[in-house]
Amino acid sequence: MNRPDIVNALSFDLEEWFQAEVFSRLVHPRLWDRMESRCEGQAERVLGILDGRGARATFFILGWVAERHGALVRAIAEAGHEIACHGFDHTMITRQSRDEFSRDVALARALLERAAGARVTGYRAPTFSVTASTRWALETLWEQGFRYDASIYPIRHDRYGIPSSPRFPYVAIDRDGRRLWEYPGFTRRLAGMTLPAAGGGYLRLLPYAWTRSAVREAHRAGKPAGVFAHPWEFDPDLPDVPLPRVARWRHYGGIRGNAAKLSRLLGEFRFAPVGEVISSMEKGGGCR
Secondary structure (H helix, E strand, O other), X not given: OOOOOOEEEEEEEEOOHHHOHHHOOOOOHHXXXXXXXXXXXXXXXXXXXXXXXXXXXXXXXXXXXXXXXXXXXXXXXHXXXXXXXXXXXXXXXXXXXXXXXXXXXXXXXXXXXXXXXXXXXXXXXXXXXXXXXXXXXXXXXXXXXXXXXXXXXXXXXXXXXOXXXXXXXXXXXXXXXXXXXEOOOOEEEEOOEEEEOOEOHHHHHOOHHHHHHHHHHHHHXXXXXXXXXXXXXXOOOOOOXXXXXXXXXXXXXXXXXXXXXXXXXXXXXXXEOHHHHHHHHHOOOOOX
C-alpha cells in the first residue's frame, strides 16, 4: 500500500571511499591525504539523481571532508539539502572516551557550519556506533544542543545495534525544555524477527521488492521509513581493494545497480531531509 501522505526520511553519509569501516585496518589515517579523493564526484552523482527526481535529503558529512572540501559542503547546502554531522574522522564511538567523543563532535560540527554557512543540528555516528555500551553519547549530543540523532540500529549485527530499541522515530531525551529525537535505522518485521531494510548495503544487496515491501509495511502502521546510503555506493569505478570474500561481497556487491534502485524508490515514495520529517512530527502532523 502506497501512502503519498507519508513523507520518509532520506539521508547519505558522506565520507571518502577509503574511510569506510571495512578499510580501518588496511588504510591508516596518516595515509588518507595521499589517497585518491573521489567524494566530490560521488556526491555529484547522487545530487544528480536527487535533482532528477526533485528530492531533497540530509547529508551526514565528516568534519575531515568539510575541512578539505568546503565548497562541496556549501554546494550541497545551497541545493536545498540538510547538512548534518558524521563525526570528524569516522572513528566509531566504541573506540572513544566521553571526552574524546565530545571533542570530536564539537570539532566536526564547527567545520561543517563554517563550510555550509548554516546551523548543524543532526548527528549520525560512524557505523551506527551508538550501542548499549555507548548510549551515553546521546547525553553528550543533548548537552551540545543537537536536535536529533540517527545512530541506533534496532537489530543484531556484528558491529552495531540495540535490538530492544524502538523501530520508529521517538524522543530519546526530553529535559529542561529541550528534546533530542532518535531516528533509528530502518527495519521491517518478518516471522517474528526485526530485520534491516532500505539502508546502505541492505539497499544495494537486497532485492528492490524487499525495500518497497518494508516501506509499505511502515506506511500501513502510519510510520515513516528511513532510507540511507553512502555516495561511494553509487560509484561503478570504486577502487578495488582486496578483501576477504564475505567482506568483499558486503562492500562491493550491488553497486552498479544501486542508482537505478534509488531513482525508482524516489519515484514511488515521497522523501525529505531527516530534520524536516522530525519537524512535521513535532508539529503534530505525524509524518505527513
